[in-house]
Amino acid sequence: METMDPSEPHGQPLQPERPSPAPPAWEAGGDQTGEGPPAWATRGAPTDRGTMGGGGVLGTPLGFPGEPAGGVRGTPGGFPGEPAGGVRGTPGGFPGESGWPGWSPPPVPPARRPRRGGWVVAVVVALAAVLVAGVLALRPAVRVEPPRQQAAAQGAATPAAAADPRAEVPKLLAKRAKAVLRGDRAAFLATVDRRRAAYYRSQAALFARMRTVPFSAVDYQVTDQQNWATATVRRRYAPDRVYLPHLQLRYRFKGQDASPVLGHLYYTFVLTRSGWRIGGQGDARPAWRDDVQIWDAGPVRTRRTDRTLVVHHPGSETLAGRLLEAAERAYGEVAATWTGRWERKVVILVPHDQEEAERLVDMRDLSLIVALSSSSVDSGPGGRVLGNRMVVNSTVLAPYRNLELQNVVTHEMTHVATRTLGDVPLFLVEGFAEYTALRPLRRYPPSLTRPALAERVLAGRFDGRLPSARELRGRDGQVAYDEASTFCLWVVEGYGEGKLRALYRAFAGPRPPTADELDRGFREVLGVSKRTAEARWAAWVRARL
Numbered sequence: 309m310e311t312m313d314p315s316e317p318h319g320q321p322l323q324p325e326r327p328s329p330a331p332p333a334w335e336a337g338g339d340q341t342g343e344g345p346p347a348w349a350t351r352g353a354p355t356d357r358g359t360m361g362g363g364g365v366l367g368t369p370l371g372f373p374g375e376p377a378g379g380v381r382g383t384p385g386g387f388p389g390e391p392a393g394g395v396r397g398t399p400g401g402f403p404g405e406s407g408w409p410g411w412s413p414p415p416v417p418p419a420r421r422p423r424r425g426g427w428v429v430a431v432v433v434a435l436a437a438v439l440v441a442g443v444l445a446l447r448p449a450v451r452v453e454p455p456r457q458q459a460a461a462q463g464a465a466t467p468a469a470a471a472d473p474r475a476e477v478p479k480l481l482a483k484r485a486k487a488v489l490r491g492d493r494a495a496f497l498a499t500v501d502r503r504r505a506a507y508y509r510s511q512a513a514l515f516a517r518m519r520t521v522p523f524s525a526v527d528y529q530v531t532d533q534q535n536w537a538t539a540t541v542r543r544r545y546a547p548d549r550v551y552l553p554h555l556q557l558r559y560r561f562k563g564q565d566a567s568p569v570l571g572h573l574y575y576t577f578v579l580t581r582s583g584w585r586i587g588g589q590g591d592a593r594p595a596w597r598d599d600v601q602i603w604d605a606g607p608v609r610t611r612r613t614d615r616t617l618v619v620h621h622p623g624s625e626t627l628a629g630r631l632l633e634a635a636e637r638a639y640g641e642v643a644a645t646w647t648g649r650w651e652r653k654v655v656i657l658v659p660h661d662q663e664e665a666e667r668l669v670d671m672r673d674l675s676l677i678v679a680l681s682s683s684s685v686d687s688g689p690g691g692r693v694l695g696n697r698m699v700v701n702s703t704v705l706a707p708y709r710n711l712e713l714q715n716v717v718t719h720e721m722t723h724v725a726t727r728t729l730g731d732v733p734l735f736l737v738e739g740f741a742e743y744t745a746l747r748p749l750r751r752y753p754p755s756l757t758r759p760a761l762a763e764r765v766l767a768g769r770f771d772g773r774l775p776s777a778r779e780l781r782g783r784d785g786q787v788a789y790d791e792a793s794t795f796c797l798w799v800v801e802g803y804g805e806g807k808l809r810a811l812y813r814a815f816a817g818p819r820p821p822t823a824d825e826l827d828r829g830f831r832e833v834l835g836v837s838k839r840t841a842e843a844r845w846a847a848w849v850r851a852r853l
């Protein structure tokens with residue numbers, strides 16, 4: 309899985325957002341079977357990856373403790389069907405959902421944040437290596453030999469034909485991929501340098517874990533043949549010759565993944581007497597890091613239907629089951645608002661805990677994020693959007709009651725469904741996902757379902773402006789999400805859901821619309837300028853909230 313990189317360099321501190329609304333009982337199973345959600349839930353604001361053009365990520369941030377109780381202003385005793393005091397509004401509102409800015413459009417070329425930084429570093433390292441090689445060339449005793457010469461130096465031990473890693477490594481990787489699919493442990497381990505005992509053992513363990521994964525396809529590809537081994541790495545494996553290219557693991561899960569999901573890998577190959585073998589990995593750090601996969605942290609189990617695959621670790625069966633049920637319900641919720649084509653399949657990854665979630669999505673602090681959705685977008689042929697993953701922060705999500713969990717899943721699934729559209733303005737992306745997730749609560753006044761904005765209006769501090777990307781991921785993110793979702797609600801009430809979808813589609817594309825394009829889109833779809841639409845929405849908000 310490729311994807312989630314913070315748009316901000318190294319991820320900026322996530323900030324809490326607004327408290328979530330208080331939904332009443334869900335039609336089916338709205339009651340709380342779980343321990344009951346944290347009373348303080350709110351939404352957090354993730355970093356925005358979207359505008360950076362990297363792998364798309366839409367998250368569902370999360371509430372933060374410390375939120376004053378009674379989060380929902382003016383919430384009466386609770387919604388019908390809610391246990392007393394149960395309204396989300398309950399102390400603190402409902403930890404559900406929220407979006408998370410940062411959704412990146414597909415057709416943008418590789419642009420994982422960390423990786424971009426990595427490239428810069430890598431280039432510097434590479435130049436340094438060239439200089440070193442130039443100097444060393446004057447001192448043959450420690451000279452780093454070019455492939456052919458070194459192969460010759462190894463003499464009979466290694467046939468010259470086997471010495472060229474660019475020819476041999478792809479064959480080795482093909483055997484490895486086949487071994488994974490066939491469950492052939494011996495063949496898998498035959499791709500590893502047996503002399504490096506610790507690494508060899510770790511590979512045996514990796515194989516055992518990978519055998520628990522429902523792969524329908526596995527493939528490794530060399531994406532950059534250049535040997536990125538630095539002098540340090542070469543010394544680490546001396547006297548063996550080393551080869552450190554850029555690789556991609558491409559895989560599909562059974563019943564899912566119309567296109568392969570991609571992950572970056574940096575194996576260090578060493579030339580042994582038997583030919584090239586994998587001798588280690590992680591040597592490309594810090595310039596490049598391997599993508600972390602869910603099977604890296606332990607064996608996995610699955611729960612599934614024809615359209616939903618939940619991948620979790622042993623011990624998380626309960627949460628996995630709840631997520632499966634929520635997802636099955638979410639398809640209908642998403643279909644109620646989004647009629648566009650999408651695969652209508654979702655994979656939900658359930659890491660052990662927040663730390664594993666952070667590794668999976670390559671982000672630092674998910675303490676305020678409850679879930680993220682992503683798409684593997686880099687290196688996709690023709691810029692196709694790949695992957696349909698949702699990753700949850702189990703640590704935060706597990707205590708959620710079903711209603712809140714449903715809200716999270718529906719919101720994220722909306723992102724998955726609409727992610728192929730590209731760089732739609734963030735207020736529409738998050739507003740639409742939020743509108744979809746709250747739609748089942750539409751019989752309740754927006755002041756109850758959007759309490760943060762209601763409070764803002766009541767305090768006379770509502771500025772009447774549609775939220776910017778910065779506001780959506782800022783400290784007042786909850787207000788911004790309410791603003792975004794009420795905008796969608798306003799469009800639906802005045803023009804119908806068809807126009808809301810049309811407006812969303814009007815801005816689809818590989819880059820964000822300019823101000824002129826935005827205005828033109830509003831005129832074409834709603835018949836009024838953006839400024840007029842904004843003013844009318846603001847008046848509606850003041851009247852209704």
Ligand SMILES: [Zn+2]
Binds near residue numbers: 366368407741
């Ligand atoms: Zn979102």
